[in-house]
Amino acid sequence: QQQQQQQHQDDYFGDEIINRGDFQTPWTVADAQLRPIPPFYPPLNPRCTALVLDAPPSAVAVRVSECLKKRSISVQYDEELITAECMTVDRVHFSVNLYRGKRTAPPVDIESVDTIPDFSHAVIVEVVRQRGSSMSFHRHCRAILAAAMSNGMGEEMRSPIQTSPLEFDRLTTQERPSKRVARMASPSDALVAVERSFALLRKDRIDAQKLGMESLVCLTDCDSSGDDLAVFGSMVVVGAPITGDLTQDDTCFGEVHNYLLQLIQHRTLPGEIDQDVPNTSFASSVSTLNSSNETSAKKKHKESSVLVPPVDDQHHGGVLRSMALRVLANSLDLLSRKQPGLLPGILQSSLLVSKGFLRALAEDIQGGQRLPAVVMGTRLASVHEAALATRCLRVLAQHSNSAKRLMVNPKKSSHPVLDALGKNRFAPHPILKRETGKTLDALSPM
Known part of the structure; x- marks a missing residue:
C-alpha cells in the first residue's frame, strides 16, 4: 500500500513531497x-x-x-x-x-x-x-x-498604510477596499513603471535587483500605486495582454512575466545557466551549509555536476524569490477581486497552471515546517513563502479548473497538495494558518 501511495505521488509531481523539521513550540525555560x-x-x-x-x-x-x-x-x-x-x-x-x-x-x-x-x-x-x-x-x-x-x-x-508592502500587515489589508485616492492610470503609465522596474532587475548589482523587485511589489499593491495602476501591473505579472494607447514598445511585459516564472519555478536568476543552477533540495542545502572544510567542499564540487553559487548569491536569490512570490500573490489576489471575470480566460493558456509551476508552489508549502536555520543562506522556501504559495494555489484553484484538477484529482486516492496543506493547518504562524484554511475550503468541493 505504501508503494502504491508513493507511485501516485510520483505520477502527480514526479517525486515525493518531503516535510522535514518541526513546528515552532512555546519557549520553555526553567x-x-x-x-x-x-x-x-x-x-x-x-x-x-x-x-x-x-x-x-x-x-x-x-x-x-x-x-x-x-x-x-x-x-x-x-x-x-x-x-x-x-x-x-x-x-x-x-x-x-x-x-x-x-x-x-x-x-x-x-x-x-x-x-x-x-x-x-x-x-x-x-x-x-x-x-x-x-x-x-x-x-x-x-x-x-x-x-x-x-x-x-x-x-x-503602525497603521497598515504605514507598513512596508513587503510586510504581512499590508498583505491582510489588500482584502479591504483601498482608501488611496489616485488619478486615473493608463496602460502607458503601467508600461513606464514596469520598464523602470525591469531595468533595475536586468542590472548585475544586488542592490539594483532588490530595488527593482521591491518596485514590482509596490506596483501590485493598491495602497502604494492605486487601484488602476495596480490592476495594470498585476495583468503584466500574470501575462495578460494589455490593450490601449501604448506610446512605447510593450515587449518588456512578456520579459517581466518570464523573469518571474523562471525565478519562482526554477529558482534561477538571469545569467545562471544549467550547470550554474543551485541544487535547492533539502539534502543539498544542508550539506552545503555543513561543509566542514574547503577540501571536502572542493571534492564534492568535482564529484557533482551541479555548481553551487556562493552563500551570498543563494541568499540574494532567496530574497528575490520571496519577493517574486509576493508579487504573484498580490497580482492574483487583486485580479480575483477587481477583475474576477478576466482571470479565468488569462489562466486558460497560461504557464501559471502548468504542472511544473504548480509543483514548484506545492514544494514551497513544505516550508511551513522548515526551520529558520535551514533556510538561512539558501533559496529554500520558509514559513513565510509557504503562506504566499498557499494563497497563490487558492486563487489558481478558484479560477482554473485544470489547476484544481491537478491539485485534487478525484480519480486518484493520494493528494500530496492536500496532505501538505493539512500539516500546515494548525501552524503557529497566523498568516499561514489562515491561508491554509481558506485554500482547503476552496479545494474541498472537488
Whole structure:
C-alpha cells in the first residue's frame, strides 16, 4: 500500500513531497536553567538589550514567544542554550538570547555585603542581528524588548498604510477596499513603471535587483500605486495582454512575466545557466551549509555536476524569490477581486497552471515546517513563502479548473497538495494558518 501511495505521488509531481523539521513550540525555560553572560563576551549593545527585573526567566520566555507569534516571525528555540533563532518575512535573521544577571562586585571601600547590588534575579534579554535589513531588525527588536519588559504584547503600533508592502500587515489589508485616492492610470503609465522596474532587475548589482523587485511589489499593491495602476501591473505579472494607447514598445511585459516564472519555478536568476543552477533540495542545502572544510567542499564540487553559487548569491536569490512570490500573490489576489471575470480566460493558456509551476508552489508549502536555520543562506522556501504559495494555489484553484484538477484529482486516492496543506493547518504562524484554511475550503468541493 505504501508503494502504491508513493507511485501516485510520483505520477502527480514526479517525486515525493518531503516535510522535514518541526513546528515552532512555546519557549520553555526553567527558572534555574538560565546561565550568566559567558566570559570574554562582547559588550552588550544597549539599543538591543533589556534588563527585566519583575519576572522570572520562564515568564520572560513566554512574553518573547508570544511577541514573535503575533508578529508572524519564524522561530526555532534552543532550550539548552536558551536562544531563539528568528527570521522575518523579509528574510532578516536574528537571535534572541536570555542570560541571568549577576551580583555586582563590591567597591574597595565597602565591606558590608548588604550594600552590594544584587541582580542575580534579573533576566538579560539580548537581540542580535545576523543578516538582513537593519531598519526592519530594529523595528522587531524594539517590539521584542518591550514585550519582554511587559510594555506590550508585540502588536504592530503602525497603521497598515504605514507598513512596508513587503510586510504581512499590508498583505491582510489588500482584502479591504483601498482608501488611496489616485488619478486615473493608463496602460502607458503601467508600461513606464514596469520598464523602470525591469531595468533595475536586468542590472548585475544586488542592490539594483532588490530595488527593482521591491518596485514590482509596490506596483501590485493598491495602497502604494492605486487601484488602476495596480490592476495594470498585476495583468503584466500574470501575462495578460494589455490593450490601449501604448506610446512605447510593450515587449518588456512578456520579459517581466518570464523573469518571474523562471525565478519562482526554477529558482534561477538571469545569467545562471544549467550547470550554474543551485541544487535547492533539502539534502543539498544542508550539506552545503555543513561543509566542514574547503577540501571536502572542493571534492564534492568535482564529484557533482551541479555548481553551487556562493552563500551570498543563494541568499540574494532567496530574497528575490520571496519577493517574486509576493508579487504573484498580490497580482492574483487583486485580479480575483477587481477583475474576477478576466482571470479565468488569462489562466486558460497560461504557464501559471502548468504542472511544473504548480509543483514548484506545492514544494514551497513544505516550508511551513522548515526551520529558520535551514533556510538561512539558501533559496529554500520558509514559513513565510509557504503562506504566499498557499494563497497563490487558492486563487489558481478558484479560477482554473485544470489547476484544481491537478491539485485534487478525484480519480486518484493520494493528494500530496492536500496532505501538505493539512500539516500546515494548525501552524503557529497566523498568516499561514489562515491561508491554509481558506485554500482547503476552496479545494474541498472537488
